[in-house]
Amino acid sequence: MNKSILDYETVELDDENSALVIIDQTKLPSLTEIVNLKTAEEIWDAIYLLKVRGAPAIGVAAAFGIYLLSKKIETEDYTAFYQEFCRQKEYLNSARPTAVNLSWALNRMEQVCVSNKDKSVAEIKELLKQEAISIKEEDIRVCKSIGEYGLTLIKPGDGILTHCNAGQLATCKYGTATAPIYLGLERGYNLRVFADETRPLLQGARLTAYELHSAGVDVTLICDNMSATVMRNGWVNAVFVGCDRVAANGDVANKIGTSVVATVAKRYNVPFYVCAPTSTIDMNTPTGADITIEQRPASEVTDMWYKERMAPEGIKVFNPAFDVTDHDLISGIVTEYGVAREPYAESLREIFSKV
Ligand code: MRU
Numbered sequence: 001m002n003k004s005i006l007d008y009e010t011v012e013l014d015d016e017n018s019a020l021v022i023i024d025q026t027k028l029p030s031l032t033e034i035v036n037l038k039t040a041e042e043i044w045d046a047i048y049l050l051k052v053r054g055a056p057a058i059g060v061a062a063a064f065g066i067y068l069l070s071k072k073i074e075t076e077d078y079t080a081f082y083q084e085f086c087r088q089k090e091y092l093n094s095a096r097p098t099a100v101n102l103s104w105a106l107n108r109m110e111q112v113c114v115s116n117k118d119k120s121v122a123e124i125k126e127l128l129k130q131e132a133i134s135i136k137e138e139d140i141r142v143c144k145s146i147g148e149y150g151l152t153l154i155k156p157g158d159g160i161l162t163h164c165n166a167g168q169l170a171t172c173k174y175g176t177a178t179a180p181i182y183l184g185l186e187r188g189y190n191l192r193v194f195a196d197e198t199r200p201l202l203q204g205a206r207l208t209a210y211e212l213h214s215a216g217v218d219v220t221l222i223c224d225n226m227s228a229t230v231m232r233n234g235w236v237n238a239v240f241v242g243c244d245r246v247a248a249n250g251d252v253a254n255k256i257g258t259s260v261v262a263t264v265a266k267r268y269n270v271p272f273y274v275c276a277p278t279s280t281i282d283m284n285t286p287t288g289a290d291i292t293i294e295q296r297p298a299s300e301v302t303d304m305w306y307k308e309r310m311a312p313e314g315i316k317v318f319n320p321a322f323d324v325t326d327h328d329l330i331s332g333i334v335t336e337y338g339v340a341r342e343p344y345a346e347s348l349r350e351i352f353s354k355v
Contacts, residue, residue: 054170166242250344
C-alpha cells in the first residue's frame with residue numbers, strides 16, 4: 001500500500017547517525033523528500049526556510065537540534081560545555097522570532113544543563129536527549145487533548161474553516177487546529193473543511209489541503225479572499241486556527257491573514273477559536289503589540305510559485321509572516337487543559353495554574 005503523508009514523522013531524531021530528520025515541507029505536495037540535518041547551519045536554514053515549520057514542530061526540531069549540537073561539544077569541563085551550548089542555543093533561536101515554541105524548547109533544554117551541572121558532561125548529554133524526546137512525546141499528547149476539547153465546540157456535519165497549516169505537519173501528530181478534525185473523522189462527524197490557501201507561502205494549499213485530503217477529510221480549498229463568501233453563505237459553523245504566540249491578554253499572533261478571518265467571522269457570527277498548546281502561550285508578553293512579527297523577503301510575494309516574476313521590478317513590498325488578532329475577536333483559546341474565554345488575562349492565568 002502507498003505510504004500517506006500522515007505516515008511520515010514530521011520531526012525525528014536519528015541518534016545513531018547524529019541527524020535531525022525532517023520532511024522538506026517546501027517541496028510538498030509534489031515531492032516527499034526526507035532530509036538529514038547535521039550541522040548548526042543546516043538546522044538553522046531548515047527552520048528559516050520553512051523546511052520544518054509550524055510553532056510546535058519548530059520547538060521539537062530545535063530541541064533535537066541543540067541536543068545533536070551539544071553531542072559534538074568535546075570537553076569534559078562543565079563551564080566550557082555550557083558556554084558553547086549557550087552559543088549554539090542563541091544561534092538556533094535567531095532563526096525565526098515569532099513562534100515562542102522555539103525559545104520555549106531551547107530554554108527547557110538549557111534548564112537541563114543548569115539543573116544538572118554537578119553531573120558529568122556525558123550524563124548531561126544523555127539527559128538532553130531524554131528531554132528532547134519528552135518534548136516530542138508531550139506534543140502528541142497535548143495535540144490530542146486540544147482535539148478533545150475542540151470537538152466539544154462543534155457537532156457532526158459542521159463546516160470548519162482553517163487558515164495556514166496548524167496540522168500534523170506543524171506538530172508531531174494530529175496538529176492543533178486540525179486535531180478536532182482528525183478526531184471527528186475517527187468518530188464519524190462528517191465535517192466539511194474549508195482550507196484557506198494562505199498567501200504568500202501557500203501552507204493551506206500545499207500542506208493543510210494535502211494532509212486532510214490524504215486522511216479522507218471532506219476538504220475544499222479556497223483562496224484567502226473567499227472566506228467572507230463561504231461564511232456569508234452559511235457554510236462555516238466554526239473557525240479553528242493555530243497560533244505562534246499568545247500574549248497574556250489573549251491577543252494572538254498567527255499566520256498573516258488570520259486577523260482578517262477573525263474579523264469576517266465576527267461579522268457573520270461564526271465562532272473563532274484559536275488552538276494553543278501552553279507551550280505557545282507567553283505570559284511574559286503582555287499584549288499583541290509586544291510580539292515581534294517576522295518580516296520575510298519580498299521575493300516570496302513577487303516571484304515564488306510564478307514561472308516569471310509577476311510584479312513590477314522595483315515595487316515596494318510589505319511581507320509580514322504573521323499578524324495579531326485582537327483578543328476581543330476570539331471566542332475561545334483551546335489549550336490542552338481546557339478552553340480559555342474572555343477575560344483572557346484571568347482565564348489564561350487559571351490555565352497556567354494547572355501546568
Ligand atoms: O510560517 P509558518 O508556516 O511556520 O506558520 C505557521 C502558522 O502560522 C501556524 O498556524 C502556527 O505555527 C501553529 S502550528 C500548530
